[in-house]
Structures are given as structure tokens and as C-alpha cells.
Amino acid sequence: MTGPLSLLRPPRLRPGATIGVCTPSWPAHVLFPEKYRHGLSQLETLGFRVREGSLTATGTSQGYRSGAPEARARELMELFEDSAVECIITTIGGNNSSSLIPYLDFAVIRNNPKIFCGYSDITSLHLAILAHAGLSTFYGPAVVPSFGEWPALLPETRDSFLSAVTDASGEERELVAPARFSRHFRDGKTDAWKTVPREFKDNAGPTVIYPGIVEAPCIVANLNTLLTAAGTSYFPVLDGKLLLIEQMHATLAQEERCLRHLERLGVFQRIAGLLIGKPELYSGGGAPFGYTDLVREIVAQRVGVPLVMDVDCGHTNPLFTIAQETRLRVVAEARQRARLFVLESMVQSRA
Numbered sequence: 001m002t003g004p005l006s007l008l009r010p011p012r013l014r015p016g017a018t019i020g021v022c023t024p025s026w027p028a029h030v031l032f033p034e035k036y037r038h039g040l041s042q043l044e045t046l047g048f049r050v051r052e053g054s055l056t057a058t059g060t061s062q063g064y065r066s067g068a069p070e071a072r073a074r075e076l077m078e079l080f081e082d083s084a085v086e087c088i089i090t091t092i093g094g095n096n097s098s099s100l101i102p103y104l105d106f107a108v109i110r111n112n113p114k115i116f117c118g119y120s121d122i123t124s125l126h127l128a129i130l131a132h133a134g135l136s137t138f139y140g141p142a143v144v145p146s147f148g149e150w151p152a153l154l155p156e157t158r159d160s161f162l163s164a165v166t167d168a169s170g171e172e173r174e175l176v177a178p179a180r181f182s183r184h185f186r187d188g189k190t191d192a193w194k195t196v197p198r199e200f201k202d203n204a205g206p207t208v209i210y211p212g213i214v215e216a217p218c219i220v221a222n223l224n225t226l227l228t229a230a231g232t233s234y235f236p237v238l239d240g241k242l243l244l245i246e247q248m249h250a251t252l253a254q255e256e257r258c259l260r261h262l263e264r265l266g267v268f269q270r271i272a273g274l275l276i277g278k279p280e281l282y283s284g285g286g287a288p289f290g291y292t293d294l295v296r297e298i299v300a301q302r303v304g305v306p307l308v309m310d311v312d313c314g315h316t317n318p319l320f321t322i323a324q325e326t327r328l329r330v331v332a333e334a335r336q337r338a339r340l341f342v343l344e345s346m347v348q349s350r351a
Contacts, residue, residue, distance in 0.1 A: 005134030007325050010113040012347040013042035013165040017086040020079035021143055022053040024072050025094025025121050028144040029063035032188040039148035043089075046158070050318040054081055056091060064098050073103035076125075080112045087165065092144045093120030098228060100125065106132035106278055113344055114345065117321070119144045119314055120248060121226035130324050131234040134348065138164060139220035139244075139313065140321030143350065149317070150194035156318030160265050164321040168349040170205075175312075175320050175328075175340040177205035182317045183280050198317070205310070206275075206338035209292060210299075212306030213332065215343060216272040218242040220313065223258050230265060239270045242328055246277030246314025252285050259298045268299050273306040273330050275340075280315035311340070322346075 021040070023029060029036040040050050053075035055067050066072055079088045101124065110133040116125070117138040126137045140146075140161055147153050156178040163173070180200040186192045219236045223245040229235045245262075247255070262268060276295065284290060292309060299307060308330060313320045322328075323346035332338040 005110070007322070007346045008110060008113050008133070008135045009346065010115045010135065011086070011350045012168045013087050014114055014178050014350070016049065018049040018051050018084050019043055020051045020053055020082065020085040020088045020090055021056055021091060022044060022076050022079055023056045023066040023091040024076060024097040024100055024118075024125060025065060026092055026227065028092035028188075029056055029064040029262075030059055030061045030066075032148070032193075033059075035148040035188050035193055036144050036152065039143040039146070042147040042149075042153045043143070043297045045152075051082070051085060065094065069099035070103050073100040077105060077108060080109050081112065087115040087117065089147075090122050090142050092119030093118065093122055093143050093222075097121045097123055098124035099181070101128045101234070103129065109133040109135060114140065114197065117161075117165075119319075121225050123222040126230065126324055127161050127226070127229050127236055128234040130236065131174070136323045136325050138321055138323045140164065140345065141319065146319070148193075149198075149295075153316045158265070159317070161321045164323060164346045166347070168345045168347050170345045174219055174276065175342060175344050177312055178203050178317055178318045182279065182280060183282070183313060185281065203312070203328075204337070206308045206340065207292070207310045208306070208332040208334060208336065208338050209309055210294060210301045210305065210307035211332050211334045212272045212304045213330065214242070214304070214306060215327060215329045217238060218244055218275075218322060218328045219248075219324060220244040220322050222314065223247050224254070227258055227261050230261070238267055240272050242273045242275060243267065243271045244275040244277060244311060244313060244322070246311075248278045248315040249281045250279030251283045252291065255291065256298070259295065263298055269302075271305070274299060274308070275311045276307075276309045276313035277311045278316035289348065306330050306338070308332050308338040
């Protein structure tokens, strides 16, 4: 498809709807079968039906990926074409979702708009679908890491997801920071994911680095996956947008490399504001400075352009669900906790 496309929001998710599950990259359903099945049961507990995609249902893998790119793309397209499926949620992320892109039919996706949700490496598909189908997709929970939480999906994650995919009222609402957060890693290859209680910390909320108050559409992306799209047809148009970036492994060495790349692409001079999510794993690598110091070193302050860190989105628990190009208001005032407001529905009402 060529030329600019108008933004398309999918119909809201109805009670009892069928949710399709696909595995665009890493085969977590094969590696962590019990956690995966628990995640499916949590979707059913919420009142939804579950339909595994054709590739995922086979329970096969090719080591680091669930199958050949054509097979992974076929599974996703079948779910978009299935009229009984109202929402598609990915099993997990990985490293190779971008391999599907040449095999996707974006005209079919645009003609069959539905909720598509996942995070991390799924960024490649979020960006490609937005660029080539004009469909707003959802940066939010995946089956294994999120719905597979033991003993149940975290209520803050659940409530944010359901608000995003069911509320078509258009009423303004605040993305209220959870009172607690966790970056406690529990190994899914053992029983630790269900036998070791998750450790939580008090959540101070989003931190203001540079102040500013702005309203703009938001692009949400995993930082290193976003950079793999640089120079492609699906790298997002970021002029005048809010950019929310997040990482799983935020070592300062890797963050410096990635943030410098964005700086040299001119991104920080074009965006209306920068939001940075909480990482799951953080390491200073022996540096005598911290993450905030590094961000200040690389991202120059611009008058009225807010920079906010520690947003509860991405590789953190609980996590917000935010659809691409959703208009947000960021209120970032000095010496105060930043506040984020959703200014429009992420879904449309059904006819």
C-alpha cells in the first residue's frame, strides 16, 4: 500500500470474545508449557475464549524461533482473517519478529482491523502494521510473561489492559502509577515462577527529568528493536510525537549506544516529549553514575519538551497497555511526580 493512511482503531473487545494467540518469534509456549497454559487459563478466567494459531497449536519450534518466517506470518494472517477472532495476543517477544514483515498482507490487515497486543520484539510488527496498514496496535501484555503470572494476572496489568481494549467512551482518564512495582526475575525453566513469591517495591511513580506539559500522539517501542527499524519503510514518523521507549536489559553501556543512535538520527530534536519505561534488569556496569545521569548526558533539554523516566510500561510488573498513536497529555512539573493522561479511546465502538 502506498501513500499516507488514515489512522484506524480496531473495534472494542466484547465480553466472551475469542482471542487468538500467535508466536511471531521465540517459542516460549514450547519452552515453558505449564506457564503458557496457565496464561491461557487466565484469559479464560477473564471470560474470553482462546484460539491458538495454527503454528502455535503444533507445539513445535526451530530453537530460537517458532518456525520459518513464512509459517509465522501465515499464522498471524490467518488470525487476522478469522472473523471469529476479535483480538490477537502474542505468546512472548524474542528477536526475530521482523522476519515476518515481507510475508504480511497489509491490505488484508487494514480490511480486518482487530486488537493486536504484545511488547518487546513485537515492536517490529507494531511499527510495520502502523506504517503499512495504518492500524493502531497495542503495546501491552503477552501470554507467557504477563497472563502467565502466578498465581494470577496482576490486577493493575489486568485493569489497564481491559480499559485499553474495551473502553470506547472517549473519556479522559489518567494512567495512574501502580502503588508497587517489581523487576524480580523468576526463572520459567524451573518451578521458581510459581514457587518463589514475587518481590515488590514501593513505586515512586514517573520521575521528571526535564519539565514540560504537552499533548501529542504517542509511539511506544522497545528501544533496541526500534533501532533495528532505522532506515526501513516502517521506521515511525516521530515529528511532534511523544516517544515512549523501554528495555528489558538496561545496561548503561547498551543504553549509551542505543540513545546515541537515536540522537544521531535526530529523533530527540523532533519529538514532543520522551518517556522512558522501567527496565526489568538494570546494570550500571561499574560506572560512577546512574541511568538518569546518562540520559541527561545524551538527551539535550529543550524548553517545554518533557523527559520522564520510570514509566510503568514494557518489561516491568505491573505494566500499562497503550495503543500506538494514542493521544496523551504529559504533565511534568519540576519536583513533582509526572502525570500521564489518555485523551481518547484506543478502540472504536462497534456498529
